[in-house]
Amino acid sequence: MNWGKKFWKVCAASIRILFREGTRSYLRQVSEKIRRREFTILEPKVPSNSVLGSPFPIPSDFLLRQIGGPGMTPEIYLQSGCTLSHQIKQGMHVAGRDFDFKSVLDWGCGCARVLRWLCWPKTKCRFYGTDISQEAVEWCRKNIPFAKFERNNPLPPLPFPDGSFDLIYGISVLTHLDEAFQFAWLKELGRVAKPGAIIILSTHGDIFGQLFLSRLEYERLSKKGFLYTKAVEKGGVHGLPSFYQTTFHTRQYVENKWGKFFTLLLYAEHGAKHQDLIVMEKAKFDKTGMVGHPKSYVHLDLPIGHIEDPRLNTVVSTQQLSVRGWAFRPSGGTIQLDLFIDERKVGSLTVDANRSDIAQNYPTYPSANCSGFSTTIQINDLNAGIHILSISETSNSIPISCIHFQTWTESLR
Numbered sequence: 001m002n003w004g005k006k007f008w009k010v011c012a013a014s015i016r017i018l019f020r021e022g023t024r025s026y027l028r029q030v031s032e033k034i035r036r037r038e039f040t041i042l043e044p045k046v047p048s049n050s051v052l053g054s055p056f057p058i059p060s061d062f063l064l065r066q067i068g069g070p071g072m073t074p075e076i077y078l079q080s081g082c083t084l085s086h087q088i089k090q091g092m093h094v095a096g097r098d099f100d101f102k103s104v105l106d107w108g109c110g111c112a113r114v115l116r117w118l119c120w121p122k123t124k125c126r127f128y129g130t131d132i133s134q135e136a137v138e139w140c141r142k143n144i145p146f147a148k149f150e151r152n153n154p155l156p157p158l159p160f161p162d163g164s165f166d167l168i169y170g171i172s173v174l175t176h177l178d179e180a181f182q183f184a185w186l187k188e189l190g191r192v193a194k195p196g197a198i199i200i201l202s203t204h205g206d207i208f209g210q211l212f213l214s215r216l217e218y219e220r221l222s223k224k225g226f227l228y229t230k231a232v233e234k235g236g237v238h239g240l241p242s243f244y245q246t247t248f249h250t251r252q253y254v255e256n257k258w259g260k261f262f263t264l265l266l267y268a269e270h271g272a273k274h275q276d277l278i279v280m281e282k283a284k285f286d287k288t289g290m291v292g293h294p295k296s297y298v299h300l301d302l303p304i305g306h307i308e309d310p311r312l313n314t315v316v317s318t319q320q321l322s323v324r325g326w327a328f329r330p331s332g333g334t335i336q337l338d339l340f341i342d343e344r345k346v347g348s349l350t351v352d353a354n355r356s357d358i359a360q361n362y363p364t365y366p367s368a369n370c371s372g373f374s375t376t377i378q379i380n381d382l383n384a385g386i387h388i389l390s391i392s393e394t395s396n397s398i399p400i401s402c403i404h405f406q407t408w409t410e411s412l413r
């Protein structure tokens with residue numbers, strides 16, 4: 001918009017106010033607004049140090065790398081955290097539980113990639129985070145005021161009494177610990193969980209084995225169900241101790257070994273971005289024995305995918321929203337997607353557009369060839385403000401990808 005047009009828009013807006021109210025005080029208000037440059041006629045700018053729907057600062061590059069290596073950009077940190085928080089909530093929903101907890105622990109919280117999204121919508125829940133990284137805990141204490149943070153040692157115990165939490169989750173933590181650490185932590189998480197509590201953990205499942213392991217390593221994984229590989233030979237990953245490497249789990253292993261600690265409710269392949277999402281319950285007993293113990297768990301084979309447009313923090317001023325991205329199921333098959341804005345279904349589509357770039361990134365999966373989608377959604381009934389767009393497969397509600405965007409109207413603030 002050029003300056004001439006902007007000027008006339010300000011004039012027109014001022015005249016509208018004058019006609020509507022016609023008072024001297026409004027004239028004073030308008031001139032005060034002009035003096036303070038408070039008109040929102042220009043496209044609003046999102047402050048660079050905050051994020052739509054998550055008004056907390058972005059961690060330093062060092063902390064971002066500590067949780068995700070050199071590829072962890074602020075945008076990926078935000079979008080993946082937003083998606084993971086919704087995957088946790090919907091994963092619980094599929095497992096038959098609502099997100100109505102009194103006390104939640106994010107074990108291995110890092111720099112709060114997931115936790116930062118959980119205070120919205122407003123809740124009375126008490127949130128806690130722990131991590132071995134002193135830098136991450138200090139950053140969280142300073143920047144995430146709605147939760148309490150503690151540093152824990154590489155091995156248990158945690159600084160909490162028995163039965164403290166009714167939800168504990170650990171995203172991409174057991175993906176780095178050897179078996180001795182893993183069993184020690186499964187026992188400890190069981191100690192600090194209340195009877196009937198939900199425990200959610202993620203693993204590097206089959207897709208990681210296929211993409212990142214040699215044939216020999218993959219065979220070892222398939223045989224034992226678990227593989228701990230030295231990702232970094234000398235020293236640790238970005239300031240973390242040298243025990244912190246990379247592990248892979250099969251579903252069978254999780255079922256057999258983790259099933260000794262907790263009751264499995266849901267195993268969602270690729271349910272935590274590319275990682276597998278496992279929702280479990282700590283057994284609850286009454287006089288008659290174990291309560292509500294399900295005989296089998298829900299198994300889902302979800303697509304992986306990503307919303308590329310709109311991008312995080314996009315401010316949309318039109319009546320329509322263009323949505324573009326990709327999704328495919330590594331095991332193949334056609335994908336029907338549902339699109340939601342603020343949990344209201346706004347459209348559905350079949351994924352079938354050619355995406356040679358995605359096929360190049362995932363050469364072992366033929367289904368990646370036709371993984372593209374794009375569509376346009378009418379958004380003229382949306383209020384101005386922040387909204388969340390998510391995509392999920394029509395057959396279940398666990399989102400594949402989520403993104404925040406903002407709508408605005410040409411009006412005076």
Ligand SMILES: C[S@@+](CC[C@H](N)C(=O)[O-])C[C@H]1O[C@@H](n2cnc3c(N)ncnc32)[C@H](O)[C@@H]1O
Pocket residue numbers: 066067068107108109110111112113114130131132133136152153154155170171172173176240244
């Ligand atoms: C890949 S990062 C994931 C961080 C966070 N959960 C997320 O999803 O962004 C793994 C985290 O686990 C933490 N960690 C590793 N071993 C741990 C342990 N024994 N107890 C608690 N946290 C641990 C690391 O410091 C790191 O922050």
